[in-house]
Amino acid sequence: MILAAHGSRLKSSNEEVTQLAAKLGDQLTSQFAQVEPAFLELSPPSIEQAIATCVAAGHHHITVVPYFLAAGRHVKDDVPAIVEQARQQYPDVDIELTQHLGLSDGLVSAVTGLLDSNN
Amino acid sequence: MILAAHGSRLKSSNEEVTQLAAKLGDQLTSQFAQVEPAFLELSPPSIEQAIATCVAAGHHHITVVPYFLAAGRHVKDDVPAIVEQARQQYPDVDIELTQHLGLSDGLVSAVTGLLDSNN
Numbered sequence: 001m002i003l004a005a006h007g008s009r010l011k012s013s014n015e016e017v018t019q020l021a022a023k024l025g026d027q028l029t030s031q032f033a034q035v036e037p038a039f040l041e042l043s044p045p046s047i048e049q050a051i052a053t054c055v056a057a058g059h060h061h062i063t064v065v066p067y068f069l070a071a072g073r074h075v076k077d078d079v080p081a082i083v084e085q086a087r088q089q090y091p092d093v094d095i096e097l098t099q100h101l102g103l104s105d106g107l108v109s110a111v112t113g114l115l116d117s118n119n
Numbered sequence: 120m121i122l123a124a125h126g127s128r129l130k131s132s133n134e135e136v137t138q139l140a141a142k143l144g145d146q147l148t149s150q151f152a153q154v155e156p157a158f159l160e161l162s163p164p165s166i167e168q169a170i171a172t173c174v175a176a177g178h179h180h181i182t183v184v185p186y187f188l189a190a191g192r193h194v195k196d197d198v199p200a201i202v203e204q205a206r207q208q209y210p211d212v213d214i215e216l217t218q219h220l221g222l223s224d225g226l227v228s229a230v231t232g233l234l235d236s237n238n
Contacts, residue, residue: 008189008191010191012190013189013190013191016188016190016222017188020221020230023227024227028231031234065230065233065234069135069136069187069188070125070133071132071135072127072132073129098233099233100233101188101226101229101230102135103135104230104232106225106226106228106229106230106231106232107139107220108139108143108146109228109229110220110223110228110229111139111223111225112225113224114220114222114223114225115120115184
């Protein structure tokens with residue numbers, strides 16, 4: 001799985017994404033052999049690089065998760081264009097693109113979890 | 120509760136936040152009398168306006184949830200400054216500021232939920 005975030009000039013902000021990818025990798029071992037962070041802008045690795053990493057590791061099924069709260073231009077155009085280009089580049093690899101994080105039903109409990117941890 | 124998002128030029132993107140606020144309002148009736156969406160930039164209502172709405176509704180405890188994935192300048196400086204200013208403006212109202220969404224343990228299951236809904 002590739003956790004595809006926007007990317008920030010702030011190293012600490014990108015680090016949060018990297019840490020979440022590591023946590024997902026630990027928890028989803030039955031579903032994914034590998035979970036890689038990637039950034040659309042402002043920080044390596046790019047989504048293209050992360051896909052290349054997964055292909056080089058021998059994976060034939062890659063799931064790209066757009067780690068964005070809102071469906072702006074990046075979610076609607078930029079990430080799908082990168083995935084489409086990668087599909088053409090690696091015709092033997094099945095590259096799936098999920099909905100963006102903002103549409104997850106789990107966000108309600110993610111907000112709730114924030115409240116609990118605050119008390 | 121005020122769900123404080125960045126705000127987008129895209130109406131549909133702000134609408135996603137408004138819908139999540141409505142969903143949270145429905146599900147958290149035991150904890151919150153009211154859940155209001157608010158935007159730091161680019162769309163009304165502002166966070167200041169949402170706080171004023173809650174105060175006008177007679178609430179004495181307001182929880183502001185920064186609906187941001189990463190702790191950039193907005194999370195570190197802008198939202199806290201707005202909350203601090205509001206605390207001074209409404210000394211009788213207890214205004215709490217939670218951690219930002221990106222730190223919620225629930226994000227792991229939010230991503231997982233995305234995978235499930237995709238299959």
